[in-house]
Amino acid sequence: MTDRVVALLGDGLVGPDAPLLRIDDLGVLRGDGVFETVLVVDGVAVEFEAHLARLARSAAMLELPAPDPASWRVCAQTVVDAWDGGREMTLRLVLTRGPESGGPPTGYAMGAPLSPTLLAQRRQGVAVVTLTRGTVPDLAAQAPWLLLGAKTLSYATNMAALRHAERLGAQDVVFTASDGTVLEGPTSTVVVARGGTLCTPPEELGILPGTTQAALFRGAEAAGWPTRVQRLTVPDLLAADGVWLCSSVRLVTPVHTLDGRSLPDTGLTPRLLDLLPLPAVIGR
Amino acid sequence: MTDRVVALLGDGLVGPDAPLLRIDDLGVLRGDGVFETVLVVDGVAVEFEAHLARLARSAAMLELPAPDPASWRVCAQTVVDAWDGGREMTLRLVLTRGPESGGPPTGYAMGAPLSPTLLAQRRQGVAVVTLTRGTVPDLAAQAPWLLLGAKTLSYATNMAALRHAERLGAQDVVFTASDGTVLEGPTSTVVVARGGTLCTPPEELGILPGTTQAALFRGAEAAGWPTRVQRLTVPDLLAADGVWLCSSVRLVTPVHTLDGRSLPDTGLTPRLLDLLPLPAVIGR
Numbered sequence: 001m002t003d004r005v006v007a008l009l010g011d012g013l014v015g016p017d018a019p020l021l022r023i024d025d026l027g028v029l030r031g032d033g034v035f036e037t038v039l040v041v042d043g044v045a046v047e048f049e050a051h052l053a054r055l056a057r058s059a060a061m062l063e064l065p066a067p068d069p070a071s072w073r074v075c076a077q078t079v080v081d082a083w084d085g086g087r088e089m090t091l092r093l094v095l096t097r098g099p100e101s102g103g104p105p106t107g108y109a110m111g112a113p114l115s116p117t118l119l120a121q122r123r124q125g126v127a128v129v130t131l132t133r134g135t136v137p138d139l140a141a142q143a144p145w146l147l148l149g150a151k152t153l154s155y156a157t158n159m160a161a162l163r164h165a166e167r168l169g170a171q172d173v174v175f176t177a178s179d180g181t182v183l184e185g186p187t188s189t190v191v192v193a194r195g196g197t198l199c200t201p202p203e204e205l206g207i208l209p210g211t212t213q214a215a216l217f218r219g220a221e222a223a224g225w226p227t228r229v230q231r232l233t234v235p236d237l238l239a240a241d242g243v244w245l246c247s248s249v250r251l252v253t254p255v256h257t258l259d260g261r262s263l264p265d266t267g268l269t270p271r272l273l274d275l276l277p278l279p280a281v282i283g284r
Numbered sequence: 285m286t287d288r289v290v291a292l293l294g295d296g297l298v299g300p301d302a303p304l305l306r307i308d309d310l311g312v313l314r315g316d317g318v319f320e321t322v323l324v325v326d327g328v329a330v331e332f333e334a335h336l337a338r339l340a341r342s343a344a345m346l347e348l349p350a351p352d353p354a355s356w357r358v359c360a361q362t363v364v365d366a367w368d369g370g371r372e373m374t375l376r377l378v379l380t381r382g383p384e385s386g387g388p389p390t391g392y393a394m395g396a397p398l399s400p401t402l403l404a405q406r407r408q409g410v411a412v413v414t415l416t417r418g419t420v421p422d423l424a425a426q427a428p429w430l431l432l433g434a435k436t437l438s439y440a441t442n443m444a445a446l447r448h449a450e451r452l453g454a455q456d457v458v459f460t461a462s463d464g465t466v467l468e469g470p471t472s473t474v475v476v477a478r479g480g481t482l483c484t485p486p487e488e489l490g491i492l493p494g495t496t497q498a499a500l501f502r503g504a505e506a507a508g509w510p511t512r513v514q515r516l517t518v519p520d521l522l523a524a525d526g527v528w529l530c531s532s533v534r535l536v537t538p539v540h541t542l543d544g545r546s547l548p549d550t551g552l553t554p555r556l557l558d559l560l561p562l563p564a565v566i567g568r
Binding site for chain 2: 006014020028062096131133145147156164178
């Protein structure tokens with residue numbers, strides 16, 4: 001079984017354990033780059049074009065050269081074709097500003113097995129704590145240098161928030177703005193069901209537009225299930241008919257506990273999974 | 285002349301242009317690590333122990349294994365000894381969480397020539413714009429997951445702020461909190477002279493404790509020049525007898541223009557340089 005598959009952009013497969021990055025790559029020196037995480041099922045990269053579009057959007061926010069879609073498709077497909085590690089694979093696309101001493105951006109795709117923890121959480125759900133991101137809401141448009149809503153490699157605080165949640169006995173986090181407005185998870189989008197409507201917070205709060213949330217809402221609308229983009233508070237989450245963390249790999253993972261309070265399981269998770277563009281068996 | 289010198293922690297000199305980092309190093313995938321930038325003059329790493337202490341402090345905030353001071357001294361000295369590129373060198377210490385697929389943290393020291401831009405700015409000063417960091421003040425203690433005051437590799441927003449400043453015709457930035465409180469520069473500490481006293485904002489605002497600012501204040505106190513740690517606003521900067529951005533490499537770079545308004549040059553910069561623990565010729 002393949003443990004990990006790596007292809008360099010514009011090149012091809014490389015040994016996954018070999019050192020491949022220069023020590024002065026701005027991806028490591030400054031967290032200066034962007035990425036995407038894509039779920040691959042049975043050789044199909046789910047919502048790949050949406051991920052590629054978001055990679056380009058993030059790159060533009062960081063003033064990186066626009067990623068060439070054709071090259072990225074080839075690079076990703078190279079990894080997908082070389083994978084023999086099971087039906088599902090996590091595919092990461094990474095684009096950095098390249099070496100500080102000069103040279104083109106660094107790009108690569110990396111395939112790896114799904115985290116067993118995330119796989120278990122898909123079924124069992126997660127306990128979540130709300131943590132402040134410390135920012136006032138509605139900054140994204142007026143303060144572009146904060147890169148709010150860009151998927152950058154500068155994820156140290158997202159990782160620290162997850163460690164903090166673990167210390168509190170939880171598995172994940174929902175960030176809030178300084179006024180309590182619900183934002184997003186460190187690596188997920190928040191979706192709630194309220195009175196038969198699926199709701200998610202608006203992008204203008206400075207959050208990443210979710211590819212999985214978007215696919216879910218498309219599926220919901222096609223199935224006649226109303227959706228709404230609206231601001232939410234923590235009390236809204238506690239009062240909802242269901243709260244989910246959505247992302248490519250965790251799909252729609254139910255939140256069973258929020259800040260120590262149990263949330264109801266109204267049996268909606270399988271129905272939401274059915275709305276995603278996936279083989280029916282995945283996620284169950 | 286040596287362009288760049290690299291030594292791996294616990295190992296030794298390596299070719300600076302060879303690929304040395306694994307592609308799944310969490311330093312690049314998540315900006316998950318810490319660093320220091322040290323000025324080396326005539327083979328002496330200025331304030332090295334203070335930088336090492338701050339590296340350890342940042343590592344603790346990220347829950348990285350505590351850096352071994354002896355190993356880092358050896359690693360840094362290896363780079364310093366191999367340098368033949370001039371009197372001054374920028375020495376970077378980088379510590380990442382290591383490969384995602386497992387293994388020890390990644391550590392290395394890298395020596396490089398000083399940026400000609402920063403060298404020129406030492407003498408000519410800089411035009412600065414104030415930009416909001418978007419955060420409410422006084423979060424550092426209550427929200428440790430925000431890593432405020434840690435020198436992490438997740439510097440994408442700091443770099444974006446500098447690009448934004450350039451677009452506005454400036455060369456550097458002073459970040460402010462959402463209430464206008466002066467915080468710090470993207471890679472510097474703010475120091476002002478007011479009525480014969482040197483002032484700098486307090487760490488509890490969630491800013492990096494400056495090694496250069498600390499050395500400056502030690503020198504000032506020894507010379508009988510009063511210092512104070514206090515909150516500052518942008519009007520305070522505009523009314524000051526002098527504003528400087530302090531960091532290891534830029535030393536005490538004067539701010540000659542703030543948000544488009546000229547600041548007075550009261551001739552204090554050479555006096556401040558004299559307070560730093562440096563050969564007298566450096567920085568002039």
